[in-house]
Amino acid sequence: MSRLVLPCVEVEPPGPARATVLFLHGLGADGHDFEPVVPLLGFPRSHGVRFVFPHAPSRPVTVNRGMVMPAWYDIRGVDLAQSPDAHGIESSTRFIRTLLERESERGIPPDRIVLAGFSQGGAMALQVGLTHPHSLAGILGLSCYLPLPDHVRGEEAQANRSTPIFMGHGTADDIVPVGRGEASRTFLQSAGYAVDWRTYPMAHQVDAQEIVDVGEWLQERLLKR
Numbered sequence: 001m002s003r004l005v006l007p008c009v010e011v012e013p014p015g016p017a018r019a020t021v022l023f024l025h026g027l028g029a030d031g032h033d034f035e036p037v038v039p040l041l042g043f044p045r046s047h048g049v050r051f052v053f054p055h056a057p058s059r060p061v062t063v064n065r066g067m068v069m070p071a072w073y074d075i076r077g078v079d080l081a082q083s084p085d086a087h088g089i090e091s092s093t094r095f096i097r098t099l100l101e102r103e104s105e106r107g108i109p110p111d112r113i114v115l116a117g118f119s120q121g122g123a124m125a126l127q128v129g130l131t132h133p134h135s136l137a138g139i140l141g142l143s144c145y146l147p148l149p150d151h152v153r154g155e156e157a158q159a160n161r162s163t164p165i166f167m168g169h170g171t172a173d174d175i176v177p178v179g180r181g182e183a184s185r186t187f188l189q190s191a192g193y194a195v196d197w198r199t200y201p202m203a204h205q206v207d208a209q210e211i212v213d214v215g216e217w218l219q220e221r222l223l224k225r
Contacts (some may be wrong), residue, residue, distance in 0.1 A: 005102060006095050007031070011038050011051040018048035019112040019137065019222040020103045024056070024096070024121030026143075028069045031055045034118065037206070041215030049222055050108070054099055056121075059088065072124045073147070080180055084147045089127060096128045114221055116140035119176060119204065123147045126165075126184070130193075135159040138221040140166045140214065143176050143204055146184040152191075165195045166217050168210050170202035 009031035025033040031053035038051050056070040063075040073088030096115075103113055114137050117125035122144025129139035130152050139160070144167070146152065165188065169181040178199065185197045196217065200210050 003098050004095065005098055006054040006057070008055065008099070009035050009053040011035060011053075013046075013048050013050060015046055015048060017050040017106070017108060019114075020050045020052060020108045021114045021116055021218060021222075022052045022054070022096070022099055022103065024054065024072065024115075024117030024124050025070070026117075026119030026121050027061065027071050027075065028064075030070050037211060040211050041218060042212065043215065043219065044223070047219075047223060049218075050103075052099065052103070054095070056092070057095070072120050075120070080145060080147070080176065086148060086151070089124070089147060092124055093128050093131075096124060097132070100128075100132065100134075110134035111137055112222065114138040114140055114218060116142075117144065118142045118206070119144055122167075126188075127151070129163065129165075130160055130188075133159055136163050138164045138166065138217070140217070142168045142206060142210070142214070143170060143173055143181070144184075145176055145180040146187060149184070149187050161192065162194065164217075164221060165193055166198075166214070167195055168198045168200065168206075168213065170204060170207075171199050172202060173204045175204035 056072045058068050059071050060066045060068050061071050072092040074085040076083045115125045115129045122141030126141045126146045169178050171178050185195050188195050
């Protein structure tokens with residue numbers, strides 16, 4: 001049976017790829033959203049890291065009056081903890097795992113892959129990364145939260161129990177309140193995960209300092225091993 005591979009924007013390194021950052025965009029955006037960030041991460045010239053930015057499938061989004069837009073799952077209300085779209089999350093999990101498998105087929109083992117994302121994409125990075133059966137190099141979630149913590153309790157993968165996790169959040173975020181991110185951080189830490197948690201004086205966005213911090217963290221995971 002053939003498998004569906006989501007269309008992606010890809011930024012190849014100057015030389016052969018030896019690692020991958022799979023980065024998932026936020027609600028209503030697309031794979032081009034974070035493409036301009038790559039040159040700002042401070043990677044050395046011959047870094048060998050491929051950046052893959054998939055386009056999420058389009059679907060109606062309840063909180064946006066049912067408008068059809070790129071979304072990893074439905075958002076049913078402003079309270080992100082209420083009635084999470086488990087079916088949509090599970091469907092997108094399969095798409096993302098297919099992309100992880102494709103990287104392995106292209107010669108990048110799981111422990112050389114960082115699964116990352118912003119907002120809804122960051123939520124998926126946490127959800128998929130913590131339940132992925134193969135050890136990843138890292139999980140990075142920006143301005144996000146863990147949408148289905150109970151699923152992580154039941155499906156957590158031992159392979160990623162010690163995988164480094166970076167979570168960054170704006171203290172003035174009015175889309176995903178910082179308290180929601182803090183609650184997810186606390187849940188993960190209480191479950192024994194190592195979370196590098198950082199806050200920034202910003203809204204639902206990324207700023208220059210966060211980009212610097214993310215670049216350093218990615219290099220630590222992918223270039224210094």
